[in-house]
Amino acid sequence: MKTTQTTSLHLPAIRQAVVMLNPLRLWRNPVMFLVEVGSLLTTLMALDALIRHTGEGLFASVIALWLWLTLLFANYAESLAEFQGKAQAETLRTTRSEVMARRITEDGSEEVPGASLRKGDLFLVLPGEFIPTDGEILEGVASIDESAITGESAPVIREAGGDRSGVTGGTRVLAGEIRVAVTSNPGETFLDRMIGLVEGAKRKKSPNEVALSILLIGLTLIFLVVVGTLPAFFSYAGLSTSPTVLIALLVCLIPTTIAGLLPAIGIAGIDRAFKANVIAKSGKAVEVAGDIDLLLLDKTGTITFGNRQAVQLLPAEGTSPEALARACALSSLKDATPEGKSILELSMVALSGSWQETPEVEPVPFTPETRMSGADTSEGSYRKGSEDAMEAYIGHPLPLDVKRVVSGIAESGGTPLVVSRNKEVLGVVHLKDVVKPGLPERFARLRKMGVSTVMVTGDNPLTARAIAREAGIDDFFAQARPEDKLALIKKEQDKGRLVAMSGDGTNDAPSLAQADVALAMNSGTQAAKEAGNMVDLDSDPTKIIEVVEIGKQLLITRGALTTFSVANDVAKYFAILPAMMVAHYPALQVLNVMKLTSPVSAVTSAIIFNALIIPALIPLALRGIRYRPVGAAALLRRNLLIYGLGGILLPFAGIKLIDMGLTFLHFT
Structure with missing residues (x-):
């Protein structure tokens, strides 16, 4: 699904940033609210100095200007992220159109507006x-064009009585007739909820974001007491010292950089999920995906393609290959x-033209109770099924x-089907389910x-073990029923683990509701979509892996920029504190490692750098830091080296250049 280009969003984002200077809105971000109070003071x-010609008017005016710019840049970061979400919502709105519906009544049907x-x-x-509008197919099967919702041009099949019975308003039936x-x-409707979910302005803070906000408020209070x-x-x-310098010191020491970028990082996380065609119902769902310990995956359709193919016919001792092939056919x-x-095709190839006249065939369909299928003919009764079913x-x-x-x-890793004629075992069909590449x-x-x-599967343990080994799965749970999956999730959660899973059927709904991260398939039932906290528009069960990586990227981006922001304060300390006191305490000249020109230029340079670093980091906050699958220790070292050390060194260079x-x- 295409999103509006960011370049067209700058002007409305700037206007919104100005509106957000309203203290009634800004107080929700205490750090930036304190910056606004400092800007007003x-x-x-500055006005008082200019009116009374005290000589500090120009200095105070420049500091005030850059403090206001600091606020605007911070608001702009959040506004730009919000407008990206609103642009995506507008794209979705264009897919919604008023259509007439053929409502079924007791007397037949009637044409009514879809909205009714x-x-x-x-x-x-x-x-x-x-x-x-949204619904569940009760009768019929249809080929449906869902490109308006998913961006995928290939039609999909939706039918009654299965886990792919859900239809979405705004999609079009290409072939078939359905009763919904x-x-x-x-x-x-799903489209209405999607529009609301992707609008960043409606995003609630996640628990991690709330915890970080509390930390930032604590740091701000500490520096407020110190400066006070x-x-x-x-x-x-x-x-004596100038109140302007004290305010500048406070603004430079409190974590303004991460406080200004924090909302944008969270909104951008949901935006990245949406670009992957995943609708996250909350920012919390995206973040929890970055913290999960355990990922449950179905075998069929997720780890394997799901359509098992017959690859070999293996006759029993005393049975000819032709006899087995005919029984299979x-x-x-x-x-x-x-x-x-697939079995029929392989059997016909094995018979290679020696097929005799086909007797009258009465099919015996597969049922969950018998776990076998076959046919009754004038030649005898043919059956094929699992080992235990055929023994019974x-x-x-x-x-x-x-x-x-x-x-x-x-x-x-294959599936064996035992074949019999009149309860005499003739041989085995080897069905193979291919593991998806990559x-x-x-x-x-x-x-x-x-x-x-x-891996959770209904297969026997031997088959499950082989598939798990081939796919590189850590563990497997064989012969599992839906209630077993729910019990497994609860058991792991009781151990303190966060669990993620995907599903599409009504029988998956309890497990989806229980899981910490639940990715429901858009093609699945309404019950599954309601139970999940994410919906995959592509209906790809393996998308859960991508969701985990998006969550990891969000957490890493927030952690790295927090490290960078705190490290920045160290450098700004060496810029402003010597400037404030070196005239009175010449010994503090040793702290003036930047060799800044004067106290006025030192304070001004620090404030300008403090403001400019926010827009400089906006692209990184919105794009996210590239995630690399490394351990926690390696990740910590990388953050400290790049964003910790970089956060200290960059301000030294930046402030010095601004001072020059x-x-x-x-201006000195």
Whole structure:
């Protein structure tokens, strides 16, 4: 999905930044509110100095100007991030249009505006028509164009009775006819909620952000007390100092850089998730994704492609390959599943033209109770199914040679299907589910992040172990039912771990609601989307891995810029404190390591640098610091080296350059 280019957002963001100077809005950011109070006081002192011609008018005016600019730059960072979200919301609004709906009534159907539909209403959609609102398919199957929502041009299949029964208002039916039940009232549809969620102005602070805000307030109070006591010490020593300098010192020492960028970092995290076609219902969901310890993944469709293919027919002792191939073909002749079609194709290849006349076939469909399928013909009854299901069907254990084949297939990661005719075992079909490419590398990245991965599957332990080994999964949970997955999440959470998972079905909803990070598929049921705290528009279960990396990137960006901001204060201390006291205490000249021209230029240079560093860091705050999967210790070393040491050295160079410029302009 395309977003509006940032370059077109600068002017409205600047206007919004000016509006945000309102103290009634700014008080929510105590650090910047204190800067505004200092700006007002400095402005009043500058006006007083200019009126009374005390000689400090120009200095106070310049300091006041740069203090106001500091506020504007900080507000601009937050405004720009918000307007990016609003631009995305506007893009979504353009996809919404008023369409007529064919509401089903007791007497047939009637044409009504789509906006008049209410939860529980039924409507019919024909080929070529737009779906008027969110709903669940009750009858039918359709090919649907969801490009207006997901940006993906390829149509998708939605059908009744499965986990891909949800439809979204604003999408269009290309082929097929569906009967849909409305699941959302006007203003509460998925598109409406998406628009609200991506608008940064509605973002609530996450717990991590609240904790960091409290830390910044604490640091601000400490420096406020320190600076507030300086006049008393100066008075005791028989000295005096300018209130303008004291305010400048306070603003330079308190963590203005991170306080100004903090809201933008959080909003940008949600923005990055949205660019990945993931709608996060809160900033907290994105951040928690960066802190998770355990990632639960389904096997089918997530780790593997899901459509198992028949790759080998293995006859039992005493059975000819042709007899097994014919049994497989007859048992799969009317099997419409992907596995059944695959077995039929392989069987026909094995028979290679020796196919005899097809008898009349009565299909026996697969059921969860029998766990096998097949067909009844005039030649006999053919069945294919799992090892334990077939043993229960034939009434005795499988032959030893067949058991060895079954175990070998399972250990290799395949799925064995035992084939019989009239309860006589003829052989085994080897079904293979292919692991998606690139997953072992991505799981290795997660491992370096400190995130453990667990595959949850209904397969037997041997098959699960082989797939987990091939995919690079840390652990697996075999023969799992939906309630087992919920129990596993609760068990791990009781150990103090944060758990993430993805899902799309109604039976996934309890687990999604329990998980700390729950990525629901847009194609899934309404229950799953309501239970999750994120929705993937692409309906890609592996997107959860990308979500984790986005969360990590957000946390790293915030931590790095906080380190940089605090380190900045050290350098500004060496700029202003000597300037304030060197005239009275020449011994403090040793602290003037920058060799700044004068106290006036030193204070002014520090204030200018303090203001300019905020817009300089806005692109980094919005883009985020590139995440690399390294351990916590290595990450700490990197932060301290680049953003800690860099945060100390850069102000020394920057303040010195500004001082040289002021000296050139004779502002000393």
